[in-house]
Amino acid sequence: xxxxxxxxxxxxxxxxxxxxxxxxxxxxxxxxxxxxxxxxxxxxxxxxxxxxxxxxxxxxxxxxxxxxxxxxxxxxxxxxxxxxxxxxxxxxxxxxxxxxxxxxxxxxxxxxxxxxxxxxxxxxxxxxxxxxxxxxxxxxxxxxxxxxxxxxxxxxxxxxxxxxxxxxxxxxxxxxxxxxxxxxxxxxxxxxxxxxxxxxxxxxxxxxxxxxxxxxxxxxxxxxxxxxxxxxxxxxxxxxxxxxxxxxxxxxxxxxxx
Numbered sequence: 001x002x003x004x005x006x007x008x009x010x011x012x013x014x015x016x017x018x019x020x021x022x023x024x025x026x027x028x029x030x031x032x033x034x035x036x037x038x039x040x041x042x043x044x045x046x047x048x049x050x051x052x053x054x055x056x057x058x059x060x061x062x063x064x065x066x067x068x069x070x071x072x073x074x075x076x077x078x079x080x081x082x083x084x085x086x087x088x089x090x091x092x093x094x095x096x097x098x099x100x101x102x103x104x105x106x107x108x109x110x111x112x113x114x115x116x117x118x119x120x121x122x123x124x125x126x127x128x129x130x131x132x133x134x135x136x137x138x139x140x141x142x143x144x145x146x147x148x149x150x151x152x153x154x155x156x157x158x159x160x161x162x163x164x165x166x167x168x169x170x171x172x173x174x175x176x177x178x179x180x181x182x183x184x185x186x187x188x189x190x191x192x193x194x195x196x197x198x199x200x201x202x203x204x205x206x207x208x209x210x211x212x213x214x215x216x217x218x219x220x221x222x223x224x225x226x227x228x229x230x231x232x233x234x235x236x237x238x239x240x241x242x243x244x245x246x247x248x249x250x251x252x253x254x255x256x257x258x
Contacts, residue, residue, distance in 0.1 A: 061099045064089050065113060068106050072148050077155055080107070104163035111152040111160070112172050118143055119179040123186050130190050136247035139205050140240055154210050197254045204250045212243040 067089035072080055082103050086093040100106045125138040143149055152160070161169055184199040193201065 057099075060091075060095075064091070064096060064099055064106070065110055068110050069148070072107075072110065072152075077107075077151060077159075082106075101165060101168075102163050104160045105165070105168055107152060107160050108156075108164050108168060108172050111149070111156060112175050114146055114149045114152065115176055115179055118146065118149060119183055121145060123183060126186050126190050128190055132191070132248045132251040133244060135187065135191060135251070136205070136244045139247070140209070140243050143209055150209060153206070191251075193251075193254065201247075201251055201254055205247060208243055208246055208250070212239040212246070 071088045121142040187198040
């Protein structure tokens with residue numbers, strides 16, 4: 001593979017160099033790698049032109065998802081809209097519908113990408129000899145590296161999946177299964193659990209994370225003058241403590257075959 005090219009000095013423009021190395025690949029930072037030679041630079045001045053090649057279409061789709069990530073971070077789930085996304089992505093609203101059928105279709109693609117990124121981050125933390133508590137703490141820490149991941153997961157089965165095509169739903173479920181399956185292999189190696197037990201533990205983690213983090217949605221009271229007993233009660237319901245403690249109990253139950 002050729003060395004990665006240096007991004008050109010296009011101040012004020014969003015740009016990406018298309019190069020060749022085999023199959024088309026989109027890097028998270030926006031670069032689009034193709035086979036062969038440098039194809040040129042795609043900037044904000046050209047992004048609104050019709051995407052004709054596979055590379056251009058992949059770049060356009062990724063550019064929309066990058067904009068969706070920024071838009072979601074700025075406004076959250078309820079205010080997320082296709083009109084605002086089009087403005088964020090510097091494309092016509094109609095262009096969005098060439099790539100995504102609904103608002104939820106965009107969000108489903110976004111959460112799928114975030115789950116895959118989390119899987120890579122979590123896998124990088126795994127090491128031999130980890131205790132159940134170590135494993136749970138690593139899961140909690142890595143899933144919170146992206147503040148948008150849990151809010152999206154919390155609405156996945158209640159809202160997002162109700163407003164996408166069956167084909168998109170099936171593709172997303174399979175992608176999630178593949179991420180968990182690969183992680184289960186690694187978790188089995190470091191914990192001694194069988195693969196099926198590691199897979200069960202990771203799916204339980206997902207459900208537990210969504211439930212535990214909802215307790216963090218109350219008012220910020222850290223700087224308030226609260227009675228000690230109330231402060232202790234609030235601390236007992238912190239999501240990290242709830243998650244790690246109950247994740248360890250689930251792991252123990254799986255080991256016992258419960």
